[in-house]
Amino acid sequence: MIEARDLHKAFGAVTAVDGVSFVARDGEITGLLGPNGAGKTTTLRMLYTLMRPDRGEVLVDGIDAAGDAAAVRRRLGVLPDARGLYKRLTAYENIEYFARLQDIDADTRRRRIDALVAALDMRDIVDRRTEGFSQGQRVKTAIARALVHDPRNVILDEPTNGLDVMATRAMRTFMLRLKQEGRCVLFSSHIMQEVGALCDRIVVIARGRVVADAAPEALREQTGAATLEDAFVKIIGSEEGLAA
Numbered sequence: 720m721i722e723a724r725d726l727h728k729a730f731g732a733v734t735a736v737d738g739v740s741f742v743a744r745d746g747e748i749t750g751l752l753g754p755n756g757a758g759k760t761t762t763l764r765m766l767y768t769l770m771r772p773d774r775g776e777v778l779v780d781g782i783d784a785a786g787d788a789a790a791v792r793r794r795l796g797v798l799p800d801a802r803g804l805y806k807r808l809t810a811y812e813n814i815e816y817f818a819r820l821q822d823i824d825a826d827t828r829r830r831r832i833d834a835l836v837a838a839l840d841m842r843d844i845v846d847r848r849t850e851g852f853s854q855g856q857r858v859k860t861a862i863a864r865a866l867v868h869d870p871r872n873v874i875l876d877e878p879t880n881g882l883d884v885m886a887t888r889a890m891r892t893f894m895l896r897l898k899q900e901g902r903c904v905l906f907s908s909h910i911m912q913e914v915g916a917l918c919d920r921i922v923v924i925a926r927g928r929v930v931a932d933a934a935p936e937a938l939r940e941q942t943g944a945a946t947l948e949d950a951f952v953k954i955i956g957s958e959e960g961l962a963a
Contacts, residue, residue: 720745720903721872726775728761735761737927743905748898750914751907753924759907767797767874796870798878802861806850810860814867821868835863855886875906911948925955
């Protein structure tokens with residue numbers, strides 16, 4: 720379980736996150752939505768300890784990130800907005816390197832990497848250098864790398880961004896598999912169809928604040944909207960109108 724408690728973050732005079740609180744639960748997929756510049760990526764970076772909040776708390780499985788960031792990182796698998804592969808290494812070597820950083824023994828490394836390669840259908844690319852990989856191939860490698868230590872909590876920042884139709888379908892199937900395994904999955908996306916199909920709960924952020932937190936159907940009912948996209952537009956429009 721991932722908890723954000725009253726998170727604040729400013730960059731000089733610009734307030735990026737202004738009191739964000741929500742819970743992403745085990746066995747569920749939680750979607751983080753918001754317009755560009757709303758504070759989503761900054762929030763995610765605080766959750767996976769890349770940034771320290773100016774105020775507030777991040778807890779992962781009850782562990783305070785400020786008190787034990789290393790323990791929190793061990794419980795998280797993260798696909799950041801920048802995939803950051805080592806281009807001169809093969810896909811296998813990229814994944815194995817991160818397994819070594821997690822101090823996983825050789826037999827367990829091989830077993831987990833083989834399982835991830837099969838689950839993500841990477842057999843045809845696993846021994847190739849990642850330089851020249853397509854976007855989908857890079858994302859698969861980055862996700863395998865993020866999950867090689869078998870974390871119970873997974874944070875995915877725009878996991879299907881730039882993927883073709885088949886790769887997107889495969890990624891959605893894989894996310895549902897993570898949920899079925901009882902993991903906590905938190906992801907950001909701009910694709911309403913994807914969010915509606917995958918999410919048990921949606922957290923909407925605007926102007927650095929949480930302006931909605933409910934199941935997809937509940938958001939439609941609350942706004943009287945026919946579609947999730949219409950509900951999102953109404954929520955964001957109301958927030959912008961209040962701020963004007």
